[in-house]
Amino acid sequence: MARTRKRNDVYPMIPLFSRFPKLRAAIPHLSLGTFPTPVEPLRGIGRRYGRSGLFIKRDDLSGLIYGGNKVRKLEFLLADAKKTGAKRIITSGAAGSNHALATALYSRQCGFTTTLMLFEQHQLPGIGATLLADFATGADMFHDSAYSEHLAHLRNIADSCERADGAPPYIIPAGGSCPTGITGFVNAAFELGEQISRGLLPEPAAIYVAYGTMGTAAGLLLGLRAVGIRSKLIAVRVVPESVANCVKFASLFNETNSLLISGDPSFPRCSFNENDLTIYDDFLGEGYGMTTPAALSAIEEFASADGIMLDPVYTGKAGAAFLADASSRDLADVPLLFWHTKSRCFPPLSTGRGDYLLLPSDFHRYFATGGAISDGQ
Ligand SMILES: *Cc1c(COP(=O)(O)O)cnc(C)c1O
Numbered sequence: 158m159a160r161t162r163k164r165n166d167v168y169p170m171i172p173l174f175s176r177f178p179k180l181r182a183a184i185p186h187l188s189l190g191t192f193p194t195p196v197e198p199l200r201g202i203g204r205r206y207g208r209s210g211l212f213i214k215r216d217d218l219s220g221l222i223y224g225g226n227k228v229r230k231l232e233f234l235l236a237d238a239k240k241t242g243a244k245r246i247i248t249s250g251a252a253g254s255n256h257a258l259a260t261a262l263y264s265r266q267c268g269f270t271t272t273l274m275l276f277e278q279h280q281l282p283g284i285g286a287t288l289l290a291d292f293a294t295g296a297d298m299f300h301d302s303a304y305s306e307h308l309a310h311l312r313n314i315a316d317s318c319e320r321a322d323g324a325p326p327y328i329i330p331a332g333g334s335c336p337t338g339i340t341g342f343v344n345a346a347f348e349l350g351e352q353i354s355r356g357l358l359p360e361p362a363a364i365y366v367a368y369g370t371m372g373t374a375a376g377l378l379l380g381l382r383a384v385g386i387r388s389k390l391i392a393v394r395v396v397p398e399s400v401a402n403c404v405k406f407a408s409l410f411n412e413t414n415s416l417l418i419s420g421d422p423s424f425p426r427c428s429f430n431e432n433d434l435t436i437y438d439d440f441l442g443e444g445y446g447m448t449t450p451a452a453l454s455a456i457e458e459f460a461s462a463d464g465i466m467l468d469p470v471y472t473g474k475a476g477a478a479f480l481a482d483a484s485s486r487d488l489a490d491v492p493l494l495f496w497h498t499k500s501r502c503f504p505p506l507s508t509g510r511g512d513y514l515l516l517p518s519d520f521h522r523y524f525a526t527g528g529a530i531s532d533g534q
Contacts, residue, residue: 172347173340176384183420184340185236189263190219190228193348196357199495201462206484210492212358213465214349217501220259222266225500226373227259229341230333235267237337238327245318248329249274249307251446252300252523253284253470255499256332256370261294262504271296272314272326275520276307279446281469284523285513290504292516300519332370336413342376343383343413350384361388362491365479367471367498368392368401368436375409377496378434382427383417388494391482393437393475396445403431440474451477468499 171192174181195218199211219228238246246264250257250273257273264271273296278284291298299314301307311328318326329338353360364381366373374392381388394401410429417424442449452473459465459476467473479495482488513524 171344172351173344173380176347177417177421177424179421180417180424184233184337184416185240187232187236187239187267189232189235189266190224191221192219192229193352194219196349196352196494198358199459199463199465201464202458202480202483205458205462208483208489210359210490211483212361212492212494213463214494214496216345217466217497217499220263220500221502223259223262223500223504224502225255225259226342226498227256227333228263229345230338230372231259231263231341233340234327234329234333234335234338235263235269238269238329239267241327242324243269243327244322244324245270245272245326246329247272247274247311247315247318247326248333249276249311249331251276251278252520253278253281253287253446254331255287255471258287258291258294258504259500260329260333261291261296265294265296269327270322272318273298274301274307274311274314275299276301276304279444280523280525281446281448283468286503286506288516288520288523289506289513292512293504293506298517298520300517330370332372334370334372334375334409336409336416339372339376339379339409339413340416342373343380343417344376346377346380346386347384349381350386353386358494359492360386361494362488363389363391363435363482364494364496365391365393365475365482366496367395367475369396369471371401371406371409373496373498374434375406375413378429379410379413379417379427382433383425389435390433391435391437391478393478394441395471395474397441400445401436403434403436406434407431437478440478442474446470448473449477451481455480465497466499466501467497472497472499 195215246269248260261271378390407429448469455476456467467476
């Protein structure tokens, strides 16, 4: 039964490249995750609310070693890093950053060494497990007490890495939200377009996604407009206005659009219009990394009704916004799509409970409380 498979049988062309073939030569891409991610009806929640037309995009299943929304960005970022000849990837994030962990895992898989520049985060169960998983990848880890301090530190570390490695490191911004990474979510919108064409779901009236470093929302919105999907994009704030705001969003959107046009002049110019993006500010609570009663009840409801696991920092808040709209009379007759961005699988920890003492001492504070080793899901 053995049959030689051509590479393209295993990795069919990604939707963005099949629609704009010139981009394939212009923009490096590596296949790291499992795509397309499934689209499924949320039947249990629909039954509870006495309605239909609720769907979920399962980016929680985007990777075998670790999924979530960062895999789509890393497929373009790590491919670009290879092209530059870098040996080391440096990236940043809050202490419990999913992006830092995803980067460390996939960067190692691609043969890079990794440095994680992490900064202080509000204590929450789950951070400890993420830090141990970061550490188990063999990444170098630094901790800074504030974001501003971390930027200066990052420049110093990048310089010393360049001297040690003999090549400049490839620096990925927090969340992977630069035009190269955001291209992953432009492709995601094209992937959704194919699923709509195949009848797996109707064109959603609205799509709900967490609004963090904004790359997910910016790429989706650009991709939706480029592919001609009219869905409203609802970005649910999980970080303060200083991190995520319309001005920064517009420049990420426009720069990504320019990158794609430079790769293929036939890619449409989609100028950003503020009315295209709806930001929900009411689900943030006290701030980033601090969960809310609404998020906790969304976590409970998704799990008990449909067996979907959300997290307290991102998808719990986005899920709470989705449930609020799904239960509103005004939206009872229109299809709504929840975009799940948190990985369901967690890399196995090769370290034991006490091994946090091996981490640089600045990180020990995240292990001070009892349940710190659970992965927070
Ligand atoms: C990073 C992250 C987000 C936010 O995505 P951005 O592109 O940074 O806005 C949402 N959900 C989860 C689980 C994340 O880790």
